[in-house]
Amino acid sequence: MDRRNVMTIGAAAAVLAMAGTFSAPAIAQQKLVLKATDVHPLGYPTVEAVVRMGKKLEAATNGRLSIQMYPSMQLGGEKEMIEQAQIGALAFARISVGPMGPIVPELNVFNLPFMFRDTAHMEKVIDGPIGDEMLKKLSDHPKANLIGICWMNAGTRNVYNSKHPVRTLADLKGLKIRMMGNPVFVDSMNALGGNGVAMGFDQLINAMQTGVVDGAENNYPSYASGQHYRYAKHFSQTEHLMIPEILVFSKKTWESLSAEDRALITKLGKEAQKEQRQLWYDAEKAAIKQMQDNGVQIVKIADKKPFQEAVKPVWDKYGKDHAGLIKRIQDVK
Ligand code: BDP
Numbered sequence: 001m002d003r004r005n006v007m008t009i010g011a012a013a014a015v016l017a018m019a020g021t022f023s024a025p026a027i028a029q030q031k032l033v034l035k036a037t038d039v040h041p042l043g044y045p046t047v048e049a050v051v052r053m054g055k056k057l058e059a060a061t062n063g064r065l066s067i068q069m070y071p072s073m074q075l076g077g078e079k080e081m082i083e084q085a086q087i088g089a090l091a092f093a094r095i096s097v098g099p100m101g102p103i104v105p106e107l108n109v110f111n112l113p114f115m116f117r118d119t120a121h122m123e124k125v126i127d128g129p130i131g132d133e134m135l136k137k138l139s140d141h142p143k144a145n146l147i148g149i150c151w152m153n154a155g156t157r158n159v160y161n162s163k164h165p166v167r168t169l170a171d172l173k174g175l176k177i178r179m180m181g182n183p184v185f186v187d188s189m190n191a192l193g194g195n196g197v198a199m200g201f202d203q204l205i206n207a208m209q210t211g212v213v214d215g216a217e218n219n220y221p222s223y224a225s226g227q228h229y230r231y232a233k234h235f236s237q238t239e240h241l242m243i244p245e246i247l248v249f250s251k252k253t254w255e256s257l258s259a260e261d262r263a264l265i266t267k268l269g270k271e272a273q274k275e276q277r278q279l280w281y282d283a284e285k286a287a288i289k290q291m292q293d294n295g296v297q298i299v300k301i302a303d304k305k306p307f308q309e310a311v312k313p314v315w316d317k318y319g320k321d322h323a324g325l326i327k328r329i330q331d332v333k
Pocket of ligand 1: 094095154180200201217218219222245
């Protein structure tokens with residue numbers, strides 16, 4: 001080996017050493033701001049849980065990773081949020097399972113009316129093996145292009161309208177009720193005797209104001225924080241749906257992350273699931289108070305049996321391919 005070659009090898013080694021010392025950590029240090037969005041405003045439990053998650057992420061990575069939250073439908077309604085996450089225009093979207101049903105069929109089981117016996121049952125399902133399995137089903141789905149990070153509570157959904165109190169199925173007759181964009185919900189409302197109208201959450205206030213719909217259905221915090229009582233003050237505890245929510249992550253962005261960063265986000269997601277739950281209970285209480293302060297009549301449904309009977313055809317139509325999963329959910333005690 002002549003001297004020139006030795007020098008060349010030496011120089012190459014020096015370059016490699018420099019690359020090892022400076023360039024690789026420089027790449028690792030590159031800051032990444034992960035965009036997140038939610039239909040709800042700052043302070044709402046789902047939003048707050050993700051904001052807190054962002055602070056933890058920032059602390060754990062010395063500021064390398066952070067979350068920037070765009071609340072209050074700043075990036076559009078849920079449909080737009082899902083589409084943006086799918087193409088990687090944003091990283092996190094906190095969405096209801098509602099609009100995911102048509103994409104991942106198994107998830108539609110959570111969208112069946114009166115699926116869960118009560119909150120404890122729903123929580124046990126999402127916290128347990130079925131919950132993990134459903135997140136995996138979403139993450140593995142070839143067309144969803146999303147990673148399921150964690151679940152969040154969203155209480156029960158209840159019908160509200162501007163016309164009159166709903167106490168029985170007969171009271172729903174002729175009422176135009178906005179439902180989330182998924183045929184299972186329109187079919188459910190129609191089975192209950194009302195007229196289900198599918199539209200985005202972002203169009204709801206306008207639709208109530210102009211009388212395109214007489215009302216909608218949602219949980220207490222959504223109704224109160226959106227001040228829906230200004231347009232529909234008859235609120236009935238139909239509790240016909242109990243749909244958990246999911247924090248999803250863009251698969252495109254996920255694939256660009258290191259295994260460590262993925263593991264960190266997964267871990268913080270599990271913590272967010274727990275934290276959001278307490279925030280949720282507090283928000284439900286505050287929402288009921290806000291409703292009472294604003295003169296909302298919260299109507300109790302004395303007999304829910306007829307409501308449960310009425311949606312049987314919806315179960316036959318949407319549940320028939322998932323009998324095994326439905327049975328496993330029902331067997332969770
Ligand atoms: C709220 C959910 C939100 C949905 C909204 C709706 O938190 O994700 O977009 O209902 O009715 O409860 O569309």
